[in-house]
Amino acid sequence: MTSVLVVAAFAAAYVLIATERIHRVAAALAGAAAMVLLGVVDARVAFFSEKTGVDWNVIFLLLGMMVIVSVLKQTGVFDYLAIWAAKRTRGRPFATMVMLVVITAVASALLDNVTTVLLIAPVTLLICDRLGLAPVPFLIAEALASNIGGTATLIGDPPNIIIASRAGLTFNDFATNLAPIVIILLVVFIGLCRVLFRSAFTYDPERVAALMALDEREVIKDRGLLLRSGIVLVAVMIGFVAHSALHIEPSMVALLGAGALVALSKLDPPEFLEEVEWPTLVFFMGLFVMVGALVEVGVIGRLGTLLTDAVGDHYLLAASALLWGSAALSGIVDNIPYVATMTPLVQTLVDAGNGVGHATALWWALALGADLGGNATAVGASANVVVIGIAARNGHPISFWQFTKYGSIVAVVTIAVSWLYLWLRYYALG
DSSP: OHHHHHHHHHHHHHHHHHHTSSOHHHHHHHHHHHHHHTTSOOHIIIIIOTTTSOOHHHHHHHHHHHHHHHHHHTTTHHHHHHHHHHHHTTTOHHHHHHHHHHHHHHHHHHSOHHHHHHHHHHHHHHHHHHHTOOHHHHHHHHHHHHHHHHTTSTTTSHHHHHHHHHHTOOHHHHHHHHHHHHHHHHHHHHHHHHHHTGGGOOOOHHHHHHHHTOOGGGGOOOHHHHHHHHHHHHHHHHHHHTHHHHTOOHHHHHHHHHHHHHHHHTOOHHHHTTTOOHHHHHHHHHHHHHHHHHHHTTHHHHHHHHHHHHHTTOHHHHHHHHHHHHHHHHTTSOHHHHHHHHHHHHHHHHHHTTTOHHHHHHHHHHHHHHHHHTTSSTTSSHHHHHHHHHHHHTTOOOOHHHHHHHHHHHHHHHHHHHHHHHIIIIIIOO
16 A cells, blocks of 8 residues: 555656646655655665665765856856857857767766766857857757767766676776667767757857857956866866776765865855756755655566566567666656666576676666666656756756657657667677
């Protein structure tokens, strides 16, 4: 009975988030409160459990990077990058989108998708403002590209880190198995952008001419702070790439970088806290508590068990079910707790297959499904939520359905292409 009530409370909160009848933060907090009142969630479950609690690594990674972005904004570097990028594409909207999408995807593979959108979104808003373009299609495209690009490497998306830890996979394992399909998916996605966002590609010759006349170097406000910020940012990026060797979580790297930059900048708190998306952080906390309740009562675990029992040792069927099932579930619940729940089940299937290629391909099916499935809805991936928060803060709200109508198409197409890749590489030719 408790499980039914928990699922009902989660569904009600999700409907409120999707329909936007109340603010998404209020809906998430109401859902979290319902889990507490139902007796499923207590302080241990909500705040201290690695399996069901708030993922503080995600929260503090976001907080640290938001502070870094806020300090960087004071230097004028985002204005510089916006003018530079728009001049490289001569103000052509589609070429500008392609440039931003490729930069986002590549950066998401080398850093992580949340950090990337935090850095690229302010540049995008400025580019669109200079060119008189509607920024929402560009921001949505970047969120989707970040999830695609982040799939390529171990550090690109949080679910990959969880999978690597459980399966003993290395950075090179992810790069050799997932980077090839990600390159193909990026090309496919650029083609989809041309169709999905075609109404956004308006061209204003007067604005472009005015932009081309600008000298981007003149918008830098504080060159000394920019130099110090650049050194700290490079150190943070190195920390992200080498975090496993350094035995330090990315969240701690971000917080250390933020602390160092605040000390070096000598800014007042209102200045370096300007870009912190507090509603986004609170929304994540509420969402983690709601999903944690589903894990606590065994709902997600039972779904995974039913899936694995149904496919048995038919590994192509198992990979297909994992790919599509993970995509569907990751579009509804955040993919981090979902992957944490599924990895023991996948490990059982892989162990039963004695580590042969047909069996180990299940890890790639799980990663592709969880990472790419996050594109399906506005709350399916952390990067989506962050981009929506930034857009709302800057006066360009993106509704749940506005994001989802594009994201769902991209998710279905990329998952279909990924299935063909898995079938060809690991089963037909493997």
